[in-house]
Amino acid sequence: MKGSPGKGAGLFHRVESLDLIRVSKWFLKTNAVRDLSFSVSGGELIALIGGSGSGKTTTLRMINRLIEPDAGQILINGVPISTLDPIYLRRSIGYVIQQIGLFPHMSVQENISIPLKLGGYTRVDIQNRIDELLELVSLSPVQYRDRRPAELSGGQQQRVGLARALAADPPLLLMDEPFGALDPLLRRQLQEEFIRIKRELRKTILFVTHDIDEALLLGDRIAVLQEGTLYFLGNPQDLLITAQQDPYLSVLTGGDRLCTMRSVPVSMLAVPAGDVIYCTDLSNSIRIRDAVRNKEVRGAVLSLPDEKLRILLLDQEGNGNGISESPVIRFAPGTTVLEALSRFSRSSARAAVLTESDAVQVILLEDLIGLLSGGGSA
Amino acid sequence: MTSLLTAIGQHIILAYGGFLISAVLGIGSGVIALKSRWIKVSLIMSTSLLQAIPAFTIVALIVPFLGIGFLPALVVIVVATLLPVVRNTIIGLSSPDPILIEVADSIGMTWNNILIRVRFPLGIRPIFSGLRLSSIVANAVAVITVFIGSGGLGSIVLEGLVRFHTPGILAGVIPAIGIALFADVMLRYAENRLAPL
Amino acid sequence: MNLPVTAIHHVWILHQMTDQTLVHLTLFFTALLIVVILGLSLGIFSGISHRWGGILIQSLNIIEMIPDIALLLLLIPITGIGAVPTITAAVLYSLLPIVRNTSIGLLSVRPELIENGTALGMTEREILMRIRLPLALPLIACGMRTAVVYTMGIVTLGGIIGARGLGAVLQAGITRNNMTVILVAGIWIGILAVLMDLIAAGGERILSLKYGDRS
Numbered sequence: 001m002k003g004s005p006g007k008g009a010g011l012f013h014r015v016e017s018l019d020l021i022r023v024s025k026w027f028l029k030t031n032a033v034r035d036l037s038f039s040v041s042g043g044e045l046i047a048l049i050g051g052s053g054s055g056k057t058t059t060l061r062m063i064n065r066l067i068e069p070d071a072g073q074i075l076i077n078g079v080p081i082s083t084l085d086p087i088y089l090r091r092s093i094g095y096v097i098q099q100i101g102l103f104p105h106m107s108v109q110e111n112i113s114i115p116l117k118l119g120g121y122t123r124v125d126i127q128n129r130i131d132e133l134l135e136l137v138s139l140s141p142v143q144y145r146d147r148r149p150a151e152l153s154g155g156q157q158q159r160v161g162l163a164r165a166l167a168a169d170p171p172l173l174l175m176d177e178p179f180g181a182l183d184p185l186l187r188r189q190l191q192e193e194f195i196r197i198k199r200e201l202r203k204t205i206l207f208v209t210h211d212i213d214e215a216l217l218l219g220d221r222i223a224v225l226q227e228g229t230l231y232f233l234g235n236p237q238d239l240l241i242t243a244q245q246d247p248y249l250s251v252l253t254g255g256d257r258l259c260t261m262r263s264v265p266v267s268m269l270a271v272p273a274g275d276v277i278y279c280t281d282l283s284n285s286i287r288i289r290d291a292v293r294n295k296e297v298r299g300a301v302l303s304l305p306d307e308k309l310r311i312l313l314l315d316q317e318g319n320g321n322g323i324s325e326s327p328v329i330r331f332a333p334g335t336t337v338l339e340a341l342s343r344f345s346r347s348s349a350r351a352a353v354l355t356e357s358d359a360v361q362v363i364l365l366e367d368l369i370g371l372l373s374g375g376g377s378a
Numbered sequence: 379m380t381s382l383l384t385a386i387g388q389h390i391i392l393a394y395g396g397f398l399i400s401a402v403l404g405i406g407s408g409v410i411a412l413k414s415r416w417i418k419v420s421l422i423m424s425t426s427l428l429q430a431i432p433a434f435t436i437v438a439l440i441v442p443f444l445g446i447g448f449l450p451a452l453v454v455i456v457v458a459t460l461l462p463v464v465r466n467t468i469i470g471l472s473s474p475d476p477i478l479i480e481v482a483d484s485i486g487m488t489w490n491n492i493l494i495r496v497r498f499p500l501g502i503r504p505i506f507s508g509l510r511l512s513s514i515v516a517n518a519v520a521v522i523t524v525f526i527g528s529g530g531l532g533s534i535v536l537e538g539l540v541r542f543h544t545p546g547i548l549a550g551v552i553p554a555i556g557i558a559l560f561a562d563v564m565l566r567y568a569e570n571r572l573a574p575l
Numbered sequence: 576m577n578l579p580v581t582a583i584h585h586v587w588i589l590h591q592m593t594d595q596t597l598v599h600l601t602l603f604f605t606a607l608l609i610v611v612i613l614g615l616s617l618g619i620f621s622g623i624s625h626r627w628g629g630i631l632i633q634s635l636n637i638i639e640m641i642p643d644i645a646l647l648l649l650l651i652p653i654t655g656i657g658a659v660p661t662i663t664a665a666v667l668y669s670l671l672p673i674v675r676n677t678s679i680g681l682l683s684v685r686p687e688l689i690e691n692g693t694a695l696g697m698t699e700r701e702i703l704m705r706i707r708l709p710l711a712l713p714l715i716a717c718g719m720r721t722a723v724v725y726t727m728g729i730v731t732l733g734g735i736i737g738a739r740g741l742g743a744v745l746q747a748g749i750t751r752n753n754m755t756v757i758l759v760a761g762i763w764i765g766i767l768a769v770l771m772d773l774i775a776a777g778g779e780r781i782l783s784l785k786y787g788d789r790s
Binding site for chain 1: 475477478480481482483484485486487488491495496499500574575
Binding site: 426427429430431432433434435437438439441442514515517518521522525526535539544547548551554555558559562 | 736745749773
């Protein structure tokens, strides 16, 4: 057995660049990935999207060398990964998959501690780090540390899966449809939380999905794969614009729906006046919280003394006390759906206020996502 | 009475000495089988064919090669008990969901790490059911090996058998059953202590 | 080990091995027939009645823990020596794999298939005969293969309690320290045993290809 390196000693501490150069992979004569080249810069989230058999999972698995490419090279920070020890390479790369793969015979904390033990952390460090990670993924350490995976819901298991992948603080994260098996409501909540985590951690992330809304919401750039080749690479706005002329991308992005939607003013999603309460007097906050919790209103906007706005919303999965507080961003008059989406994706806010005419209108992120997933009121 | 105790002692040394040897060999070759598909297939094929041969036949066939006495008897017990251990170890170690092995790989666990922390814990139940079967077979074969001069409880049984003396047979058989049951209880206990789920 | 054909022939004639092989196979197939009929009926019964089925399988489990030779010898006070205790022990010992596999096979059919059967208006009996039993066949065949091996083992062992058959020839070889007899009889039993196991394995394979639920 090879000796363990010191604390946190991965092969690299930061990802400046990740380059795929003419990478190909064949499976039984079929071409899973064909001559694929693209570059990812540090701190960026690339969403890989495409139909089944488009080679997106294969691409991901070649990056942590679970499979080896038949041709081409993959470089991290300019170093070909084929020259690196796969064991240490993988310790520097977090991997989250749809099936999660928590070890059923280990508790939550044992699962999370594996990468830490491999990384040579001390016992005290491991204990602190586990609590820190559980809090990061919104699970109460005291409540969940000692549970077995079988005692967790699907959403909670995937939170633990994410915590385990993040444990040794890998600078690169590979995610293969991590929220794909969750029901839509829960998926939305985890996506929103993931946006927050992503902002906090600033990691380089490759995120495989087959859900265009997820790609638009999370991706700094989106790579569209088709039959193992790169069909499109660009930011969400470019994708939607290109989709207007391109039949394949148009189908992928939901065609007319999104194309017409992107220029629609976001004010159409404004929450009806009675559904949100505004409150400047923080003394009766208990009553306000009760109102949110009892679903009398959908949210409560608090305007704090320093002019900042916060919003109280009901937490879908019911963590903590059932209420979550999030910042509120401001939209200029005439903001479109597309602009709103890109603003949300760069912030951890779950709501925005639109200062249009005289009235103040509230836009909720969940309504925006609902609209884009086709279930909205539009 | 002393002779019964001696016989029990000899019996235990023979049966469970053989059992321990075959447990070590069997689990070891089960681990090696993970390394190569070819080894795995040939081990499973050869073990399942060997398993078909009656134990009494193996007892007899050892004589032309190793003669009679304690050592050939021990070899017979190892041969007769090796198979369930090998097969169940292979089954047990390959039983974890491939996703778990992939995840373990992706975390950067080494082959040995995965073996010890994932494959063995999740394969405990199949491995132990092989060990329990082997312990019963070892105990039974250790009685039959009296025909090739192994001593032990078999000699008391044989004495009763040639004199058609039922209490004599029972004096040998009942301790053998007791030992088998005791060994099974102990293995069950160990299994439950080791099984993670 | 040099075994000229004439020596083999001599041993074969002297120990009436054709005759003993027939006896051996008769014992084997008699026990196997009884165990298959009894095992299938008890297995179906255990698959239907959880309570009694559980008790039955538990008792068979206990019998299984008794070393086979001990079971054989324990029967002598009750049945005397010879063919009867041999067949009885073989049946008792080989019942468990068939009963257990039949009952597990019947119970482990995917519930949606049963639901579909019910939705199609099948009676309990039709569901048993047309869904549960066919889908349980691969597992039942696997139990039968184990039973074949167990039965062969005990029938051979029966030679030491006067049941005749090839086990008796083997025992004669050992007690007279005659290597030729040991080798001829031993290898011959080995061949027969492996052959029976291969036939059973072939049956198992055919059934699992035909009826295995691979979805």
